[in-house]
Each structure stands twice: as structure tokens, then as C-alpha cells.
């Protein structure tokens with residue numbers, strides 16, 4: 005199924021309740037309802053451990069490179085940590101040797117220090133390069149996954165989740181994962197390696213210092229634990245606050261016309277300022293937590309160093325310890341505690357990335373709107389020369405995920421090659437009927453069949469070839485006019501595109517554009533009128549040549565020549581296929597073979613237009629009003 009446009013102006017606002025149907029049994033509950041506020045609170049449910057398995061699945065293809073990067077870092081740390089050992093050797097052996105006139109040990113120490121410094125730089129360069137490549141590949145895959153999944157999610161989902169949150173997931177949340185992968189993980193590995201290495205060396209230098217250093221890790225561990233607990237909450241809120249900001253931004257700019265038309269700027273400024281302040285506050289909370297952590301951790305570390313130095317000085321004075329060992333131990337102790345600040349930075353990026361991953365995992369855990377069948381069925385070959393395909397709604401009942409039943413159980417058959425107009429009051433369920441046929445949604449109960457095959461059994465490609473929906477507001481994607489028409493059939497040649505545009509009556513206005521078919525619609529988009537956009541929409545549909553066409557006729561009235569051009573184009577596009585038209589014009593209804601009148605989700609009148617007029621029912625009344633309005 006293809007929609008030639010994306011705007012669905014007939015969609016209602018989010019989470020509208022279904023109509024109250026007093027004559028119906030109590031509305032059935034939609035399947036597996038989510039907590040009502042999971043969308044508004046930006047907390048989509050994800051299975052336990054989903055964030056971790058998402059990260060593991062992202063890193064899995066790069067396992068050899070991750071190990072290689074870890075090895076480079078290990079070697080780099082060995083080179084860095086050799087420094088204090090060389091100092092100890094210089095003080096305790098090389099200096100006495102120089103005093104005895106022997107320079108060999110000092111030269112050896114100097115050479116070793118130079119080699120270690122060079123190796124450390126080279127290895128770090130290799131590590132940064134490798135880890136940056138891995139993280140870029142991971143982010144590339146993750147953004148791709150979010151985009152693909154976003155496209156597969158149902159309309160219903162998008163109406164509730166909003167594009168702003170999706171953008172936030174694919175940008176700021178992915179960015180916080182980048183920070184973790186490129187900076188945070190390096191910090192963590194460096195800190196972990198340095199801690200193990202320094203503790204072992206300290207034990208090796210002097211077991212008493214080693215034991216004291218390891219014991220001082222206990223209060224630091226408790227500090228880190230409580231810091232993590234608090235930042236976890238703050239970063240969850242930060243990601244939500246950022247997403248809310250983007251949602252407001254996107255909503256305002258997407259609706260810039262009504263915003264300006266209704267002078268909503270001041271009101272929007274106020275709402276935005278409130279959201280902006282909330283984001284600032286949460287950011288401030290995160291910084292405050294960080295500051296608290298740094299101050300307390302430094303205090304604990306400095307106290308530990310002071311105590312150990314005092315003890316060491318006493319031991320040197322009593323002749324129990326060599327001065328070089330004390331100097332090396334103090335250098336190592338400083339190196340042991342220095343990374344505590346950096347550990348805070350790592351924990352920051354870790355918690356930020358964990359909150360973001362949790363949100364991304366929640367999004368990716370949402371089931372696709374119209375799942376692809378495991379073993380798709382094929383449509384039967386069209387019967388001898390018959391245009392279009394037959395449509396059957398069998399025992400169909402439908403409720404949106406939010407709200408009650410919109411379409412009570414009904415059966416409906418649309419004969420192949422016929423045009424059926426659907427009319428009815430606003431909210432009667434016309435668009436919902438169209439969306440079921442286009443498989444934007446699957447029925448809550450019953451089946452929708454295309455030439456006897458359930459839509460759910462058709463592959464997406466087959467469905468796309470079979471059913472096309474043209475919505476009221478013809479949306480133009482970035483690209484040229486020709487690209488926009490070719491959306492109906494991407495492999496179409498330029499001749500076919502022009503031929504279709506001619507058939508629709510769009511050729512003249514397109515060739516009058518500065519670059520004809522190659523005019524960029526984004527630059528020129530504003531100047532392509534509503535009627536012309538509809539013609540482009542029809543050209544797309546005609547090029548796609550589907551067996552079944554669903555057309556949500558635009559309600560906005562065009563000028564008379566524009567109206568005529570659109571009407572003529574509609575006649576062309578409807579011919580030779582099965583068509584379901586949500587009709588707002590008398591002229592459209594008059595060319596239909598059959599009219600369905602809908603009210604409160606039910607088909608209350610059904611028949612050829614002439615017969616319905618003769619029956620003097622609702623349609624006859626509507627028809628009379630139309631006639632009077634065009635007189």
C-alpha cells in the first residue's frame with residue numbers, strides 16, 4: 005500500500021474518544037492497552053534488560069575491533085604506569101650509582117622513560133582512532149534502526165508519540181550514547197586498568213601501603229553507588245525534558261501557519277519558556293550532583309593520602325621503609341585517586357547514555373503497525389480483462405487503541421472496477437474505513453480481503469502495488485517535481501512521468517515552472533498551489549496504477565478553473581480500477597456507481613446515487629443541500 009501523501013488532515017487530534025453509541029453493547033477494550041500516560045510521560049514500556057541487549061546487539065558485529073581497542077589501551081596503560089616505577093629505580097639505584105661514578109643505570113632509566121612516553125602516545129592514538137570508528141559504526145546502525153522502525157510504526161503510534169520525540173531519540177539520545185562510547189568507555193577502561201595496576205604495584209612495593217589503598221576503596225565505592233542512584237533519576241528526567249522541548253519546537257514550526265493565523269506566538273513563547281526552564285533545572289540538578297560527588301570524593305581521597313603519607317614518613321624515619329619506595333607509593337596513590345573525578349565524568353555519561361538507551365529500547369520494542377507476514381500470499385491473476393480488484397470487509401469491527409469502538413461490526417463488498425463514494429458527517433468514520441482498506445490499521449476483529457486474500461497475508465510490496473491512498477493534503481517531499489511524481493513508481497522513466505502528468509493535466513503548469521520537471525519543490529514549494537499539489541498527488545497515483553485507489557477528497561474549495569482541473573484529473577485517475585472516494589463534492593458523488601452514507605460508524609444508506617435520491621433519505625437531503633449551494 006502506498007500513500008501518495010503523508011498528511012492526513014481527516015485524522016483527529018490525539019487520543020480522541022470514540023463516539024458514544026447508546027444502542028451498542030459496551031465498547032470492547034482494545035488489545036493490550038498501555039498505561040494511559042506512558043506516552044505523555046515519555047516512558048514506553050520495554051522488556052527487562054532491553055537497553056543492555058540493545059547495546060550488546062549494536063556492539064556484536066564489532067567484537068574483534070572492540071577487543072583490539074581494549075588491548076591497545078591495556079598496553080598504553082602499562083607504558084603510562086611504568087613511570088613511578090622508573091622514579092623509584094632512579095632514586096634507589098641510579099642516583100647511588102651516579103654517585104659511585106657509574107652512569108649506565110641513569111641512561112637506562114632515561115631511555116626507558118622516553119620509550120614509555122613514545123609508546124603511550126602512539127598506542128593512545130591507535131586506540132582513539134579504532135574506538136571512534138567503532139562508535140561511529142554503532143551510531144550509524146542505531147540511527148538507521150530508529151528511522152526504519154519509526155517508519156514501520158503505526159499511524160496511531162505516531163499520532164501519540166509525535167515526531168518531536170522521535171527526533172529527540174535519533175539525535176540527543178544517540179548523541180549521549182556517542183559520548184559514552186567515545187569518551188566515557190575510554191575513561192572507564194583507563195580507570196579500571198589503572199586501579200588494578202596501581203593496587204597490584206603498591207602491594208608489590210609495600211604490602212602495607214597496598215592494603216591501605218585497597219581498604220580506602222570501600223568508602224569511595226559507597227559514594228559512587230549513591231551518586232549513580234541519584235544521577236540515574238536526573239538523567240531520565242533530562243532526556244524527557246529535552247524531548248519535550250523538541251516536541252514543542254517541531255509542533256510549533258510544523259503548524260507555523262495556524263500559529264501565526266491565530267496569534268499563538270505569545271502563548272507558545274510562554275509554554276516554550278516553561279519547558280526550557282525545566283530542561284535548564286534538570287541540567288542544573290545533574291551538575292549539582294556532579295559537584296557534590298567531586299567534593300566528597302576528593303575529601304575522602306585526600307584524607308586517605310594524608311594518613312598514608314604520615315604513616316609512610318614515620319616508617320622512613322624508623323628505617324623501616326626506603327625513601328624511594330615512599331616517593332613511588334605517594335605518586336601511585338595520587339594516580340590512584342586522581343581518576344575519581346574522571347570516574348564522576350564517566351558515570352555522568354554512563355547514566356545519561358543508560359537513560360537514553362532505555363528510551364530508545366522502549367521505542368524499538370514497540371511492535372510495527374502492520375507486521376509483514378512470515379509467508380506472504382500472492383494475489384490471484386486478474387480475471388479476464390476486468391479492471392481493479394474486488395474488496396470485501398468481512399465481519400469487521402474496529403476500535404483505535406485509545407478510545408472506544410469506532411466502527412461496529414459490518415460487512416461490505418466493493419465490486420471490482422466500481423467507484424464508491426463515502427459521505428457522512430464529520431467523525432462518522434469515513435477516514436477510518438479508508439485507513440482499514442489501506443491497511444494503516446488492522447481490524448480489531450474480522451478481515452479485509454483483496455480478491456479473496458486477507459490484506460494481512462500480502463507482502464508490503466504486493467500491498468503497495470495493490471492499494472494506494474491519496475490523502476487530502478498532497479504532501480511534497482524534498483526533491484524535484486519529477487521525483488515527487490515518481491514516488492508512485494520509482495522505476496518510471498521520464499517519458500512515463502511526463503505522459504502521466506499530461507494525462508492528469510499537470511504538464512502545462514509543471515513546464516511553466518523555472519526548471520520544469522526538475523524544479524526543486526522545496527525551493528518552489530510555496531508557489532505550487534493547493535490545486536497543483538493535488539494534481540501532483542493524482543499523477544503519483546496514476547503512475548502507481550493500483551488495482552484499488554482510495555481517495556480522500558480535499559474539502560478546501562479551489563477556484564473554478566482549479567476545481568475543474570482537479571475534477572478532470574480525478575475522473576482520469578479513478579477510471580479502470582476499484583475506487584473508494586471520501587467525497588465532499590456533488591460532482592464526485594454523481595460520477596460514483598454507488599454511495600455509502602455513514603453515521604456514527606455505521607453504513608446507514610447504500611446504493612446508486614440516483615436510487616438514494618429517490619429514496620428521500622439522508623443522502624437525498626445532503627444532495628439537495630449541495631445542489632442549492634452550487635446554484
Ligand SMILES: Nc1ncnc2c1ncn2[C@@H]1O[C@H](COP(=O)(O)OP(=O)(O)OP(=O)(O)O)[C@@H](O)[C@H]1O
Nearest residue numbers: 014016020023404407410430431432433434435436
Ligand atoms: N487516531 C485516533 N485515535 C482515536 N480515535 C480516533 C482516531 N482517529 C479518529 N478517531 C475517532 O474515530 C471516529 C471516526 O473518525 P474518522 O476520522 O474516521 O471520521 P471521518 O468521518 O473521516 O471524519 P472527517 O470527515 O471529519 O474526516 C471519530 O470519533 C474520531 O474521534
